[in-house]
Amino acid sequence: MPQTLLARRNAALGAGTPLFYAHPLHLVRGDGAYLFDPQGRRYTDMYNNVPCVGHANAAVVAAMTKAQSTLNVHSRYLHEDIVAFCERLTGLHKTAKIESVIVSCSGTEAIEVALRMARFATGKQGIICSDGTYHGNSELVSKLTRLSLNQDSTSEVRAIPFPETYRPLLEGASEAELCEAYLARLAAAIDAHNRAGHGFAAFIACSILANEGLPNIPAGFMEKASAMVHAAGGLVISDEVQAGYARTGQWWGYDVSGLKPDIVVTGKPMGNGLPLAATAASRELVETFRAKTRYFNTFASSPLQAAVGLAVINYIEDQNLLHSVATIGANLKSGLQSRAPAWSAIGDVRGTGLFIGVELIKDDGHKTPDPDCAIDVINRLKDKGFLTSNAGIFRNTVKIRPPLVFQQHDADAFLAAWDEMVHDITH
Numbered sequence: 001m002p003q004t005l006l007a008r009r010n011a012a013l014g015a016g017t018p019l020f021y022a023h024p025l026h027l028v029r030g031d032g033a034y035l036f037d038p039q040g041r042r043y044t045d046m047y048n049n050v051p052c053v054g055h056a057n058a059a060v061v062a063a064m065t066k067a068q069s070t071l072n073v074h075s076r077y078l079h080e081d082i083v084a085f086c087e088r089l090t091g092l093h094k095t096a097k098i099e100s101v102i103v104s105c106s107g108t109e110a111i112e113v114a115l116r117m118a119r120f121a122t123g124k125q126g127i128i129c130s131d132g133t134y135h136g137n138s139e140l141v142s143k144l145t146r147l148s149l150n151q152d153s154t155s156e157v158r159a160i161p162f163p164e165t166y167r168p169l170l171e172g173a174s175e176a177e178l179c180e181a182y183l184a185r186l187a188a189a190i191d192a193h194n195r196a197g198h199g200f201a202a203f204i205a206c207s208i209l210a211n212e213g214l215p216n217i218p219a220g221f222m223e224k225a226s227a228m229v230h231a232a233g234g235l236v237i238s239d240e241v242q243a244g245y246a247r248t249g250q251w252w253g254y255d256v257s258g259l260k261p262d263i264v265v266t267g268k269p270m271g272n273g274l275p276l277a278a279t280a281a282s283r284e285l286v287e288t289f290r291a292k293t294r295y296f297n298t299f300a301s302s303p304l305q306a307a308v309g310l311a312v313i314n315y316i317e318d319q320n321l322l323h324s325v326a327t328i329g330a331n332l333k334s335g336l337q338s339r340a341p342a343w344s345a346i347g348d349v350r351g352t353g354l355f356i357g358v359e360l361i362k363d364d365g366h367k368t369p370d371p372d373c374a375i376d377v378i379n380r381l382k383d384k385g386f387l388t389s390n391a392g393i394f395r396n397t398v399k400i401r402p403p404l405v406f407q408q409h410d411a412d413a414f415l416a417a418w419d420e421m422v423h424d425i426t427h
Contacts, residue, residue: 020389022379030055033406035387044410046381046388046402052245052269053315054405060272060311067307075103075301085306088313089266090280092251097262100286102279103301107241107267108136110277111204114263115140117281117289118202118235126193126200128186128234130162132212132393135204135239144204146393154196160185162393164215166348166359167367179218186225190232203229204237207253207261211242213392214350214357217257226260235285236260241267241277242355246316246404249326249353256352274308275299321404329353332400332411336418343422345373356400357392369394380424384417 006024009017025043029036032054035043045055053060067081075082086101104110119125129135129144136142147159161169163182170181186203193200203225209215226236238261243253245266250256252264263285267277279286289295299305316322333349333356340346347361360377362368374390377398381388391399402410 020378020387021382022375025382025387032056033403033410042385043382044386044402044406044414046386046400046406046414048387048403049242049247049401050268051272052247052404053272053312053319053321054403057272057315057405059315060308063307063311064274064304067304070303072302072304074298075296079303079306081303081306081310082301085309086278088310089278092313093264093280094255095261097282098264098280099283100281102286102289102295103305104277104279104297105275105299106136106277107239107265108138108141109297110241110265110267110279111135111141111237111239112138113279113289113295114237114265114281115202115204116293117263117279117285118237120292121235121285121288122199122201122233124193124199124201124234125156126190126196126198126202126234127157128189128193128200128203129157129159130205130209130212131159132162132209133159133204133206134211135206153192156193156196156198158189158192160189162209162212162215163217163221164209164212165218166215166350175218176220179221179224182218182221183224183228186228190228190234200232200234202235202237202263204239205259206239206241206243207257207259208243208248208352208355210355211391211393213359213394213397214352214355216348216350220258222254223258223260226258230260235262237263237265239265241265241269242401245269245312246322246325247353247355247401249322249329251322253352270312271305271308272312274305276305276309316404319405324407325353325404328406328408328411329356331408332356332414335411335415339415339418339422343426345370345425351400354400354402354404354406358398358400359392360396360398369396371395374398376425377421380421381417384420386414386417 027035090098134145143157151158168178190200238254248256263281270276337349344363345360348359360370360373362370374396378388389399
């Protein structure tokens with residue numbers, strides 16, 4: 001990036017505004033799974049789930065252009081496409097619990113609606129999340145981010161250790177024993193809310209624990225946790241902003257993990273770049289929320305959002321992307337797993353569909369996270385033309401999350417670049 005542009009950016013946006021990579025990348029164009037710099041160099045996008053059906057997708061651009069050139073108003077008028085879009089969205093869920101939708105513009109806003117919805121429905125205030133999660137940036141939602149396990153006894157938001165098998169809560173325990181240990185932490189958090197007097201309203205989780213680093217979850221945990229929450233009178237909120245919209249090879253991450261949601265939140269991929277998010281639940285939950293608030297968003301439930309939202313769903317279905325995501329993702333994950341024994345820095349390779357994490361560790365026999373190695377890796381991959389990032393609770397996991405239009409030849413090229421990168425580091 002030219003220094004003048006970086007200096008102008010710092011002045012216009014404020015120094016400290018986040019940028020990826022040691023040498024920030026200047027992008028000017030996108031096409032499918034590819035991005036281009038001013039010199040025309042092509043980079044394969046292995047990270048962005050916003051353009052889920054590809055950068056500059058022609059079908060989405062056409063729908064956006066037609067809607068914007070025909071009619072775009074707020075939601076206080078009748079419009080066929082808005083109703084049709086919400087009907088299509090709820091129809092993508094296999095559970096009868098999802099019937100109605102509150103449309104918004106960002107995942108943060110949709111999560112906040114979900115939390116308030118749960119509190120209105122239960123009459124309780126207590127929220128439980130994981131200690132490694134992230135759900136958004138508003139004052140309410142940001143209280144869930146990377147929350148300490150040692151909360152004040154009066155806190156209305158409590159965290160439990162996120163369930164995983166790689167660094168388990170109990171060393172040497174069987175998977176079944178580990179599941180029960182994590183469930184015991186959930187039960188204790190529910191009890192703490194009730195003893196504090198504000199009661200228990202909801203358990204919220206990304207259905208595949210994306211921000212925690214895509215851990216392998218002890219078998220049965222999500223399903224049993226859902227049953228425990230419901231037995232305690234609480235609601236289950238599934239954050240599908242990263243996990244949903246075919247990312248795992250299923251429409252929803254909860255179809256893979258076993259979470260049983262009452263409220264489902266979606267965001268970024270829905271609009272392929274147009275701000276679009278949604279909170280979906282039963283009609284009773286949605287109408288209770290509407291009766292207790294004057295919620296309104298000028299830019300939500302618009303004809304423009306509906307047109308683009310329908311175009312994205314249509315494209316995923318027409319191109320059978322669920323199948324290709326599952327197939328190509330499995331091949332890519334298998335390719336990375338087969339390479340793990342050759343490089344001691346690879347502690348674990350995990351994920352589902354086109355969402356894969358490679359956790360990098362120090363060679364000390366203790367699975368010590370190595371975020372510096374992860375940063376080195378993503379910068380080296382960028383220089384070879386593949387854009388990833390580091391994530392997870394320790395920032396030591398290489399996050400691989402390409403647009404859904406990513407093809408097998410892209411995966412093959414990435415694995416070749418990965419081999420070159422490892423060779424460069426180890427020789």
